[in-house]
Structures are given as structure tokens and as C-alpha cells.
Amino acid sequence: MALPTSSQTVGPFFSCGLLRNPLNDLVRPETRGDRITIVGRVLDGDGVPVPDAMIEIWQANADGRYRHPEDDQEARLDPAFEGFGRVGTDANGAFRFNTIKPGAVPGPDAKLQAPHINVTVFARGLLNHLSTRIYLSGEVLNATDKWLQAVKESRRRTLIATPENAPGAHVYHFDIVLQGKDETVFFDF
Amino acid sequence: MKSPAPYRRIANEVHPPHLYPDYKSSLARAPSHALVRVKQTLSEITGPSRSRDWRDGDADLTHANGGEALGERIMVAGRVLDEDERPVSGALIEIWQANAGGRYAHPSDQHGAPLDPHFTGIGRTVSDDRGAYQFMTIKPGAYPWGNHPNAWRPNHIHFSLFGAGLATRLVTQMYFPGDPLLELDPIFQSVPDEAARSRLVAKFDIDVTQPNYALGYRFDFVLRGRAATPMEA
Numbered sequence: 001m002a003l004p005t006s007s008q009t010v011g012p013f014f015s016c017g018l019l020r021n022p023l024n025d026l027v028r029p030e031t032r033g034d035r036i037t038i039v040g041r042v043l044d045g046d047g048v049p050v051p052d053a054m055i056e057i058w059q060a061n062a063d064g065r066y067r068h069p070e071d072d073q074e075a076r077l078d079p080a081f082e083g084f085g086r087v088g089t090d091a092n093g094a095f096r097f098n099t100i101k102p103g104a105v106p107g108p109d110a111k112l113q114a115p116h117i118n119v120t121v122f123a124r125g126l127l128n129h130l131s132t133r134i135y136l137s138g139e140v141l142n143a144t145d146k147w148l149q150a151v152k153e154s155r156r157r158t159l160i161a162t163p164e165n166a167p168g169a170h171v172y173h174f175d176i177v178l179q180g181k182d183e184t185v186f187f188d189f
Numbered sequence: 190m191k192s193p194a195p196y197r198r199i200a201n202e203v204h205p206p207h208l209y210p211d212y213k214s215s216l217a218r219a220p221s222h223a224l225v226r227v228k229q230t231l232s233e234i235t236g237p238s239r240s241r242d243w244r245d246g247d248a249d250l251t252h253a254n255g256g257e258a259l260g261e262r263i264m265v266a267g268r269v270l271d272e273d274e275r276p277v278s279g280a281l282i283e284i285w286q287a288n289a290g291g292r293y294a295h296p297s298d299q300h301g302a303p304l305d306p307h308f309t310g311i312g313r314t315v316s317d318d319r320g321a322y323q324f325m326t327i328k329p330g331a332y333p334w335g336n337h338p339n340a341w342r343p344n345h346i347h348f349s350l351f352g353a354g355l356a357t358r359l360v361t362q363m364y365f366p367g368d369p370l371l372e373l374d375p376i377f378q379s380v381p382d383e384a385a386r387s388r389l390v391a392k393f394d395i396d397v398t399q400p401n402y403a404l405g406y407r408f409d410f411v412l413r414g415r416a417a418t419p420m421e422a
Binding site (some may be wrong): 012 | 219235298
């Protein structure tokens with residue numbers, strides 16, 4: 001059996017290679033589903049914005065199906081939705097994705113997981129990438145989601161994006177805090 | 190629907206710890222809480238590797254802007270495998286690197302070495318049915334960095350891979366054999382296991398060379414393999 005290849009940091013100069021075509025608008029006019037915008041910042045343990053991070057997202061379509069050969073659910077694929085996005089943070093550590101609210105997908109217990117967006121974080125200083133999830137405030141399924149339940153109650157709020165008051169748009173706020181008191185929950189799977 | 194098998198867990202010594210004090214940038218950015226261990230779901234077993242828009246490759250970095258890049262031409266070739274040594278086909282592989290003088294074509298790189306107008310240092314390809322890939326490029330130069338006094342990064346090429354699922358995402362760096370800077374480099378040394386570290390060093394391979402044109406290095410990737418049993422129903 002072969003041993004897996006070790007991770008190394010992306011370092012400070014990845015954007016020329018990985019962000020040639022930033023993908024932070026996942027929505028086309030014909031994409032099905034409720035439009036949402038996710039905005040947030042990446043902050044380090046001193047509360048300083050991280051201007052050289054890259055955020056990747058991966059999510060199911062509005063019907064809860066992933067565009068992937070191993071998702072053979074009966075739910076429909078959406079020809080106008082890939083489900084993948086990635087973008088770099090700006091000088092203020094900020095990022096933004098325009099996407100749709102994902103449908104619920106089944107969990108390992110065959111029950112539905114709460115709607116969520118899978119997030120992978122890369123940056124100089126991160127020798128391994130970090131994995132987290134964006135859940136949406138107010139979802140009924142949040143109460144029974146297995147991953148949320150695996151997290152200490154006091155830290156769950158770090159995984160739940162909160163709506164901003166922006167007229168006519170569903171804008172959710174989700175900060176990624178790499179370290180410290182308000183540290184975002186990162187998962188090991 | 191059927192339940193696909195999850196990916197196996199990786200031994201602790203393979204990946205670096207998040208906090209590695211010799212690597213200064215990790216001090217304020219490494220998480221201080223333990224990661225929360227969870228069972229994989231369809232969300233982690235699926236992933237963006239099969240995205241339709243990524244088929245356009247550029248695996249030859251030695252020409253840009255109407256001219257030939259300076260430096261020692263090298264072919265880097267290998268395979269993407271899983272832990273059971275099965276080929277991973279369709280993996281998106283992206284690379285970025287410094288030029289022969291040790292300078293990135295990136296606005297934040299302040300190193301005084303010259304830029305090469307004919308070298309952008311970025312490439313992209315997709316592994317074939319045998320998991321094989323190759324890049325024709327220039328051997329990157331070493332360069333100084335601010336981690337500690339007189340710190341130099343060894344020659345390296347950055348690699349980003351999307352395997353079949355989110356759980357197999359990998360970003361790493363490929364190093365060169367015999368580089369005296371490796372034992373002084375905190376990023377390379379952050380990998381705890383010596384055997385795992387040595388696998389980040391490419392092997393010179395005469396069979397990969399292009400006669401009268403380029404030296405050849407072999408570098409294989411091993412992504413997480415599948416567990417024997419399906420996800421818990």
C-alpha cells in the first residue's frame with residue numbers, strides 16, 4: 001500500500017496559478033433556486049485580516065444533488081449549476097460568493113443534513129488546508145444535523161451564516177476566524 | 190441510492206501539524222482548537238474534480254509572450270494514484286513556481302532577481318486514464334524569504350490537485366534531490382515522518398528526460414484511498 005502525499009502550504013504566490021479565473025459567481029440566469037450572497041472576512045488569531053487566503057466552496061444544487069458521478073440520487077441535476085467556486089481574499093481579508101441556497105442532502109444515517117456549503121481554506125501559514133461548512137441561520141434541519149451536533153454548543157454559532165439587512169437580496173455573513181476565542185470550527189474527516 | 194465508501198483516514202505523521210513554530214506564518218494562523226472529527230457524507234465524497242470547464246490544459250511552461258524561457262528545461266512526469274495504487278484519472282493538476290532566477294511573476298514578490306518575460310510559471314493539466322501527467326518547465330531557482338535571518342526556500346514547484354472527492358483535495362510542493370537547503374527549510378521539515386518528507390522529493394529519471402532537450406524528474410502523488418466498507422447506512 002502506498003502512503004499518501006504530505007500537504008504543504010500554498011505560500012504567498014498562489015494566486016497567479018490558482019486564481020487566473022476567479023469563480024465567485026456560481027449563478028447563471030437560468031440556474032434554479034433562491035439566490036444568496038455569502039460575504040465575510042478571513043481573520044487571524046490577532047484579529048488581523050488575512051489578505052492572501054483562498055476560499056473554495058462546493059455545494060449541492062437547489063434540489064440537493066451534487067454534480068458528481070457518485071451522487072446518484074433521483075433529485076435533478078441543474079445544467080446551469082456546477083456547485084464549485086473559489087476566490088481570493090482582498091486587502092481587507094474580505095470575500096464574496098453569489099450562489100443559490102443548496103438543497104438538503106442525505107447524511108450517513110439516511111436522514112437529511114441541514115443545507116450547507118462546504119468550505120476549504122488555504123493561506124500562507126496554513127501547512128494543511130482547513131475544512132469547514134457554512135450553515136444558514138433559521139433552517140429547521142440545523143437542529144438535527146449530525147455535524148452541528150458533533151460541535152460543542154458554544155462554538156456552533158461559528159458555523160452559521162447570519163442574514164444581513166440588505167433590501168431585495170439574501171445576503172449572509174460568514175467570517176472565517178483561523179485562531180483564538182472566536183475561532184471557526186474546522187472539521188477533520 | 191447506494192452508499193459510496195468513505196475515504197480512509199491518514200496517519201498523523203503524514204501531514205504537518207497546523208502549528209509549527211519554526212514556520213513563523215503558522216503562529217497567528219494555525220487553529221488553536223482541535224479539529225472536530227466527523228464522519229464523511231456525500232458532501233465530502235463528491236467534489237469538483239469533474240467540473241466541465243477545466244479541460245483546457247497548458248502543460249508546457251517554457252514558452253510565453255513569443256519567446257523561450259531562460260533556465261534549465263525539465264520534464265516533470267508521474268502518476269496520480271490512491272493508497273491502493275490505483276490510478277486517479279481526471280485529476281485537475283495546477284502548478285505555480287518561481288523562474289530560473291528564483292522570482293515569481295507575482296506582484297507581491299519583492300525578491301531582486303529578474304523577471305523573465307517569457308516565463309509566467311503557471312501550468313495546468315488533467316491526469317489521463319493511467320493517472321499519468323507531465324509538465325515541461327524550467328527548474329525553479331531558490332530564493333530568500335523573511336522567515337528567519339538568511340532564510341532561503343529550496344528549489345520547489347507548487348502543486349494543487351483535485352482528486353475524485355473533496356476528501357482527496359491536496360496542495361503540496363515538489364522538491365529536487367540533493368538540495369542542501371532542504372534540511373534548513375521549516376516548511377519541508379514540518380512533515381513529521383521522514384519517509385513522508387522524502388516522498389516530497391522528486392527522483393531524477395533518465396527515462397523521463399527528453400534527449401538533447403530537457404532533464405527529467407519523476408514525481409508521483411498518492412491521494413487518500415477508499416475504505417473497504419460503504420458509509421454507515
